[in-house]
Amino acid sequence: MVLKRMLASVGIGGASVETTLDDDTVRPGRKVTGTLKATGGNVTQTLEGISVGLRATVEKEYEYTDSEGEEHSGEYTIDVVVAERVLSDERVELEPGQELELPFELTIPMEAPITATKNKHLQRGVGLNTRLHVDNALDNTDVDPLSIRPLPAQRAVLRALRSLGFKRKGVDLEKGTIPHTRQKLPFYQEFEYSAPGKYQGLDSLELTFLTDEEGIDVVLELDKKRGILFSEGGDKLLRLSVGHDDTDDEKIARKLHKWIDSTAGKRSVL
Template structure:
């Protein structure tokens, strides 16, 4: 059952809002479609505008501990000023683009535990900004990203976890204030050289940067090693297992 949320700016008897996503699953570079449903309250209301924002739960490092916070990484105004009569039903359709760097919450249809993304509806009513709840949004990996991950799995790497970290990866085209790390336990043939691999994708309209961070082991090669590679979107048309294998062998 869907409950319409009361807009708190006008209190009891005021209008309600309910945002419905017609595309609950998207891909980076695509668009979110849906509509904002408004129902007038006991009296007329002046709404100055409606804004939708993409929100992500991000891990932040402080001086003495780690924590999580919600970060807005994209927003779009979907309605200008409008007047909502008492009892009036009004639907505001919308579509807005999803940045290419948007992290995946699912890979091959499987949800990545710990990944929290959503769409927040903000209504400016009576000069007050009413920040609503976040409607969950699922994001599938781009085809070329999926090919890289398929290559790791084919080589015997085992998915471990994924998270979002605040910060910037040096030397990449990253524009968002955070990045995603997808962690894999090392395949048996590499276990003597590394413990795990963390994969980060920095995508744009032309392709994707693949950042591999290796947790290396061994007397002479302990510590982390980072390598960055570039793939065009067209690379999704081929099996990338051998390419990924070459990257790993060269790095280790």
């Protein structure tokens, strides 16, 4: 059993909440289970509701034009509730020192971002959050990291890219939608890679998984170099749909290589 704690002082009186997870490792589409315990503080407080959810800190880009007519861009972060389960919506008087214990389960969406592989944590800003509605105030400051591992088909794609020589540089969450995909959440996850030398016309690659119960849309954004093999650089989107039983990373690698190589320009032998 893995014990994870989220402690939050809520308003005057300091009610707190502690959450114990049965396991802090899960795959998309599966359930996280555990027990929540709220403990009264120094004075009686009114609990108007208790919920547990999966939250993500997401980057959002913006553009603006200054007073001199020059265009600028930047980004800021927003908080997104990916999934939430209401444990209680009844008004309860929590006396000083009183303990209120509630079991819970929360289904992690199929499209939830991957936060970890077997040996490495990948994505910050994603985790479980317990919220207490206390005396007309809402506490939602504590987020407990959750290890969301890739599905077998997702893992096969990640292995395929690694076998082709792509090196992962980072992982981000971006606000927005990708057209003509099975995306449902208002954001998507990008795995950023540097390109191996055998793809001479390619500078970098970004990978996104958009997943539901039927399968996975694999979206590749190829950043092409300027000058070497192209008159102009720029981005190129490639889309590949795979089923949940497509776990042969060598087969996927061959398919990805064919697509990437035809776009990057140089023919190389796999």
